[in-house]
Amino acid sequence: xxxxxxxxxxxxxxxxxxxxxxxxxxxxxxxxxxxxxxxxxxxxxxxxxxxxxxxxxxxxxxxxxxxxxxxxxxxxxxxxxxxxxxxxxxxxxxxxxxxxxxxxxxxxxxxxxxxxxxxxxxxxxxxxxxxxxxxxxxxxxxxxxxxxxxxxxxxxxxxxxxxx
Numbered sequence: 659x660x661x662x663x664x665x666x667x668x669x670x671x672x673x674x675x676x677x678x679x680x681x682x683x684x685x686x687x688x689x690x691x692x693x694x695x696x697x698x699x700x701x702x703x704x705x706x707x708x709x710x711x712x713x714x715x716x717x718x719x720x721x722x723x724x725x726x727x728x729x730x731x732x733x734x735x736x737x738x739x740x741x742x743x744x745x746x747x748x749x750x751x752x753x754x755x756x757x758x759x760x761x762x763x764x765x766x767x768x769x770x771x772x773x774x775x776x777x778x779x780x781x782x783x784x785x786x787x788x789x790x791x792x793x794x795x796x797x798x799x800x801x802x803x804x805x806x807x808x809x810x811x812x813x814x815x816x817x818x819x820x821x822x
Contacts, residue, residue, distance in 0.1 A: 669795030670761060670771030675803070680811050682803040685791065689798030696765040697730025700791065700800050711791045711800070712784060714767045716756035716776075720745040723759055725778040725812070727769050727792065728820040732781075735821045742779045742817035766796040769812040778814035780805070785816060 668676070675682050687703035689696075701708035708731045715726045715734050724743055726734045740748040753764045761773035769778055769792055784790050784805040792808060794801040809816065 669768070669799065670773075671768035671793070671795040671801060672771075674771035675801070675811055678811060680803065680807045682801045682807070683789075684794060685800045685802060687798050687800075695730070696793070696797060700793075701730060704791065704800065706791060709783070710787050710789070712780070714769045714793055716751040716760070716767070717748045718751045719743055719748040719777075723751055723755075723774070723776050724748065725769055725772075725776050725814075726819050727778065727780040727784075727808075727812070727814065729781060729783055732820040732822050735819055738817070738821075739779060739819045742815070742819055743777055762793070762795055763797070766793050766799070768793040768795040768801075769808070769814065770801075771795060775813065778812045779817050779819055780809060780812070780814045781820040782816045782818050783820060784808065 693699040697711050697713040701711040711730045712727050713730050717724050726739045728734050736748040759774045789802050791800045
């Protein structure tokens, strides 16, 4: 697995990975402005199984922000996410709040290198793959890394939080 950031083109996610000594492979692709399913677009453009591409979603769990990272082929199970962090209820966070708290734009939110350190839960299906893909911090840019390294970089735990 390569570990590189091209000059000042690094994102907060890649900078955080390099600083932590965590190996990753960057994957850039031409993002289509008309695309609204950013993760499925990444899977198609990068020619990888969509089950290996994970989306980063922000939720409000009993009044605090929690990040859920699930395959783009499924949906976040809000009840399961709440239970995974010992809470009762989760709802999707407002997109503008998600952007402010993470420092990323919707469609390019990475679970790594966010402005605010947030509790993060990765769906346990990630553990079935040698490597997974997550947003690298902007639309049209994903990073590939092992599930263990993703968890380390995002200070995440694994739990069953996705549904088909």
